[in-house]
Amino acid sequence: MERSTLDLWVGLFVxxxxxxxxxxxxxxxxxxxxxxxxxxxxxANFENIGGLKPRAPIKSAGVVVGRVSGxxxxxxxxxxxxxxxxxxxxxxxxxxxxxxxxxxxxxxxYIGLEGGGDTANLAxxxxxKQTQSAMVIEKLIGQFLYSKAAEGGDKK
Amino acid sequence: xxxxxxxxxxxxxYAYGTRPILTGINMSIxxxxxxxxxxxxxxxxxxxxxxxxxVMKAKRGEVWVGGQLVNDLDQAGIYKxxxxxxxxxxxxxxxxDLSVFDNVAFQMREHTDLPEAMIRDLVLMKLHAVxxxxxxxxxxxxxxxxxxxxxxxxxxxxxxxxxxxxxxxxTGLDPIAMGIxxxxxxxxxxxxxxxxxxxxxxxxxxxEVVDYVYYLSDGKMxxxxxxxxxxxxxxxxxxxFVYGEFDxxxxxxxxxxxxxxxxxxxx
Amino acid sequence: xxxxxxxxxxxxxxxxxxxxxxxxxxTRFLARTLLSSGTxxxxxxxxxxxxxxxxVLSLIIIIVSGLFVGMVLGFQGYxxxxxxxxxxxxxxxxxxxxxxxxxxxxxxxxxxxxxxSAMTAEIGLMKATEQLSAMEMMAVDPIARVVAPRFWAGFIxxxxxxxxxxxxxxxxxxxxxxxxIGVDEGSFWSQMQSAVDFREDILNGVIKSVVFGLAVTWISxxxxxxxxxTAEGVSGATTRTVVTSSLAILALDFLLTAFxxxxx
Numbered sequence: 001m002e003r004s005t006l007d008l009w010v011g012l013f014v015x016x017x018x019x020x021x022x023x024x025x026x027x028x029x030x031x032x033x034x035x036x037x038x039x040x041x042x043x044a045n046f047e048n049i050g051g052l053k054p055r056a057p058i059k060s061a062g063v064v065v066g067r068v069s070g071x072x073x074x075x076x077x078x079x080x081x082x083x084x085x086x087x088x089x090x091x092x093x094x095x096x097x098x099x100x101x102x103x104x105x106x107x108x109x110y111i112g113l114e115g116g117g118d119t120a121n122l123a124x125x126x127x128x129k130q131t132q133s134a135m136v137i138e139k140l141i142g143q144f145l146y147s148k149a150a151e152g153g154d155k156k
Numbered sequence: 157x158x159x160x161x162x163x164x165x166x167x168x169x170y171a172y173g174t175r176p177i178l179t180g181i182n183m184s185i186x187x188x189x190x191x192x193x194x195x196x197x198x199x200x201x202x203x204x205x206x207x208x209x210x211v212m213k214a215k216r217g218e219v220w221v222g223g224q225l226v227n228d229l230d231q232a233g234i235y236k237x238x239x240x241x242x243x244x245x246x247x248x249x250x251x252x253d254l255s256v257f258d259n260v261a262f263q264m265r266e267h268t269d270l271p272e273a274m275i276r277d278l279v280l281m282k283l284h285a286v287x288x289x290x291x292x293x294x295x296x297x298x299x300x301x302x303x304x305x306x307x308x309x310x311x312x313x314x315x316x317x318x319x320x321x322x323x324x325x326x327t328g329l330d331p332i333a334m335g336i337x338x339x340x341x342x343x344x345x346x347x348x349x350x351x352x353x354x355x356x357x358x359x360x361x362x363x364e365v366v367d368y369v370y371y372l373s374d375g376k377m378x379x380x381x382x383x384x385x386x387x388x389x390x391x392x393x394x395x396x397f398v399y400g401e402f403d404x405x406x407x408x409x410x411x412x413x414x415x416x417x418x419x420x421x422x423x
Numbered sequence: 424x425x426x427x428x429x430x431x432x433x434x435x436x437x438x439x440x441x442x443x444x445x446x447x448x449x450t451r452f453l454a455r456t457l458l459s460s461g462t463x464x465x466x467x468x469x470x471x472x473x474x475x476x477x478x479v480l481s482l483i484i485i486i487v488s489g490l491f492v493g494m495v496l497g498f499q500g501y502x503x504x505x506x507x508x509x510x511x512x513x514x515x516x517x518x519x520x521x522x523x524x525x526x527x528x529x530x531x532x533x534x535x536x537x538x539x540s541a542m543t544a545e546i547g548l549m550k551a552t553e554q555l556s557a558m559e560m561m562a563v564d565p566i567a568r569v570v571a572p573r574f575w576a577g578f579i580x581x582x583x584x585x586x587x588x589x590x591x592x593x594x595x596x597x598x599x600x601x602x603x604i605g606v607d608e609g610s611f612w613s614q615m616q617s618a619v620d621f622r623e624d625i626l627n628g629v630i631k632s633v634v635f636g637l638a639v640t641w642i643s644x645x646x647x648x649x650x651x652x653t654a655e656g657v658s659g660a661t662t663r664t665v666v667t668s669s670l671a672i673l674a675l676d677f678l679l680t681a682f683x684x685x686x687x
Contacts, residue, residue: 009479010471016482017583020590021629027612028518028593029619055623064617209560238562249553263561266568308557 039066039085040124044098044111049080050134052100052109058084060113065090068111084111093118099132109134162187162319162351163208168217170203177203178375181217185368190345190352192362195372196397196406201355204372205321208353209241210234222318239267242312242350246324248304250296256283256307257292263314282310285347286340302333309340319351320344326358334358338365359398363387371397449645456574456644459567469572470579477538477573477640478580482587484533489521489588492529493595496520500596501604510606514615517596522619522628523684526589528676531635534581535668539643542573543664546647547657570648574640581636582629589628627683634675639668 049071058066066086074081086092095116102109113128122128163185170178178200185191193201206212207219210226219226224237250259260279264270270278283289286306296304305325312320322341326334338361345352356362363369363383371379371386371394379386379394389395396404412418463470500516546569549555555565593615600606619625643664650660 006475007471010474013474013479013482013580014583017478017580017586020583020586021625023590024522024586024593024625024628025621028522028590028615029621029625055620057617211556211559235562235564238560241560243557243560245553245557247552249557251554251557252548252552263563266561266563 038088040088041069042084042086042092042122042124042126042128044082044084044128044131045074045077045079046082046098046100046131046133047079048133048136049082050100050102050109050136052082052111052134056108056110058086058111058113060090060092060115065113082111091121094120094122094126095130096122096128097130097132098128100134102135160186162222163353164218164220165204165207166218166220168204168207168214168219170200170207170212170215176375178207178214181372181377183370183377183380185351185353187351188345188349189368190341190354190366192354192356192366192369193372194355194357194359194362194369194397196357199372200375201372202323205323205353205355208319209243209321210237239263239315240318241321242315242317242319243321244305244308244312244323244325246327247301248296248308250299250304250308250311252296254296255292256288256294256296256299259296259307260292260311260314262311267315278314282314283307285313285344286310287336300333302329302336305329305333305337306340309337309344313344313348316348317350320348320353322352322354322356324356324358325354326356326361334361338362341365357397359400363398445649448649449641452645452648453641455566456571459564460571460575462567463571463575469568470575473573473576474580476541477534477576478583481534481537481580481584484537485530485584485588486591488529488533489526489591490595492525492588493517493521493592493597494599495595496525496592497596497599497604501600501606510600511610512614513596513600513606514611515618517600518593518615518619519624521589521592521596522624524676524680526592527585527628527631527635528672530585530588531581531632531639531672532669534577534584534636535639535643535672536665538577538580539639539664539668540661542577542640542643543647543650543661544657546570546573546644547650547652547660550648550650551652551654551657553652570644573644577636577640577643578633581639582632585628585632585635627679630683631676631679634679635672638671638675642668642671 052068052071054068054071056068057064058068066084068082069085070083072081073079084098092113093116095118097114097116099112099114100109101112161184163183165181165183168178168181169176181204193204195201203212207214208221208226210221210229213227221237222240224233226234226237229237250256251262254262257279260282261275264275264278280289280292283292286309288303288306288310291299291303291307296307299307320341325337325341329337341352341354342365344350354362354366363386366383369379369381369383369386370377373393379389379391381389386394386398389398393405395401396406402408496517497513500513500520501510504510504512504516546555549565549569555569558565558568597611601608601611646660646664646667647657650656
């Protein structure tokens with residue numbers, strides 16, 4: 001085999017391999033995903049996080065703005081403390097509320113942020129004060145039955 | 157050691173584990189001579205060759221090559237010594253993925269910074285010396301056994317070695333190729349001013365080529381002398397080897413019980 | 424009976440010690456290869472040459488297999504997902520299966536049987552025909568000149584081949600899912616992109632293939648270098664390369680998966 005032909009093939013091979021990696025990164029994955037460098041941290045306490053997992057998306061108005069970076073249990077207040085890393089390009093006012101939502105009926109759980117009207121923005125390390133816990137289906141059914149029973153009681 | 161001797165071997169022994177291969181070998185090989193080390197298969201002659209090339213180290217005794225004690229050399233020292241040493245392997249051992257030209261050029265490219273144009277001239281000269289200049293583009297698979305051996309010879313002399321080692325150079329060759337190789341061994345030794353050691357069991361060919369013969373049996377040096385002395389030796393071991401007698405000190409029968417016992421005739 | 428039992432226990436013990444010896448020897452061989460890699464970096468041509476044999480010549484089998492595996496995933500995935508009415512998640516299924524598992528694992532298995540066995544046979548034959556000894560007699564270290572360039576070529580080509588396999592597989596899944604069956608193209612790609620994470624999935628897949636590449640090249644080169652210098656020896660070593668490599672790939676895959684995707 002001529003030297004130059006061999007080199008050409010190897011060159012093509014390397015380019016094709018790196019090209020395939022790029023395709024995987026750009027087309028298949030979301031390379032634009034949040035990385036540690038250009039994000040800031042927020043925390044929020046929830047009474048119940050349901051099935052929320054680390055790396056779950058954080059969405060505002062349906063747009064992914066960050067990811068859950070850690071979940072731990074606060075042993076003094078008996079709540080779950082969720083830390084979130086939010087993309088630096090998104091700012092949220094101080095009175096933003098966070099709630100744990102479910103995509104679809106059986107889909108994965110994520111945190112939804114809803115901006116308020118405060119003029120000051122949340123800074124890195126701040127805690128979101130208004131939170132709404134995950135809907136736990138057993139509780140929902142319990143509440144539903146309780147209210148039905150209460151309705152029934154009123155009619156009598 | 158004397159300056160006239162390129163190789164001195166003093167009371168050398170070697171063993172694989174507890175199995176002795178060589179015991180108490182003494183040799184001295186004069187510069188410019190061609191020497192044969194002979195013996196039947198398993199007599200330890202290839203091991204002796206390897207000791208000289210530093211592939212293995214003697215367990216006891218001293219191996220001197222070109223004024224250096226091989227026993228004491230580290231890997232770098234052995235590699236340095238080997239640059240002045242050419243070896244031809246039993247079946248040539250050409251690099252099958254390189255052409256004839258690249259095989260001969262291999263050492264020049266690995267060990268020197270010569271420009272490609274000069275390497276080309278040198279390679280063609282070396283190939284011319286073995287009569288295969290026209291075959292430089294062929295691949296080893298396209299060569300006959302004798303031609304492969306000649307290319308291997310050209311490759312071994314690529315860097316003009318001071319010592320040439322031949323491991324069974326005649327095995328498996330037709331009579332014409334054998335004649336060519338033995339003539340080349342003689343001619344190259346004169347042209348290079350080198351010293352040659354031929355390890356072989358092809359008695360008649362070797363006796364034609366060499367100045368001196370060492371005969372090994374069971375790891376011991378049992379006889380040595382000029383080819384004529386070896387031809388006229390009265391030692392039964394040497395006689396059996398030189399004249400190919402089928403029975404003698406080296407027994408024809410594999411050790412066994414008495415035939416009568418095996419056939420149950422004695423009962 | 425007792426003697427028979429003792430005999431077999433002794434055999435197990437001997438086999439264990441033998442295995443440990445081989446592993447130790449193989450590790451020393453790897454260390455020597457790494458230490459002798461200077462030549463490969465000073466003369467990259469040596470590595471480029473081996474990249475041709477390990478990488479370029481494995482291209483066809485990798486691309487074709489990737490395409491077919493992706494197409495099968497497309498059919499099977501669609502079949503299963505439509506029962507739950509979630510065909511739109513087909514892209515996610517195809518991409519995640521390929522990037523996390525099938526890409527690195529299958530391409531490594533193919534690499535072991537295509538390039539790995541060839542490396543073993545080549546080095547085993549070079550040993551059997553005394554080419555390695557000849558090289559050593561010419562004061563050239565065969566580990567630096569023959570083994571190390573092949574090692575680095577394997578190290579470089581494995582992740583590239585795995586990436587090509589996965590990319591072709593996703594394309595195959597797209598062909599079957601979108602073009603043939605008619606899953607919505609938009610949701611195929613968008614769901615895939617929102618579910619496949621660069622660091623979590625793609626990078627971990629690449630790490631896997633690098634580890635597999637190292638394991639396969641190490642095993643192949645060692646088996647070749649250690650092969651008895653006979654025809655049977657070399658053919659036995661080639662078989663062992665494929666068997667040992669395949670087992671190593673699957674076992675390492677288990678370990679890496681448990682380590683990478685644990686609890687997430």
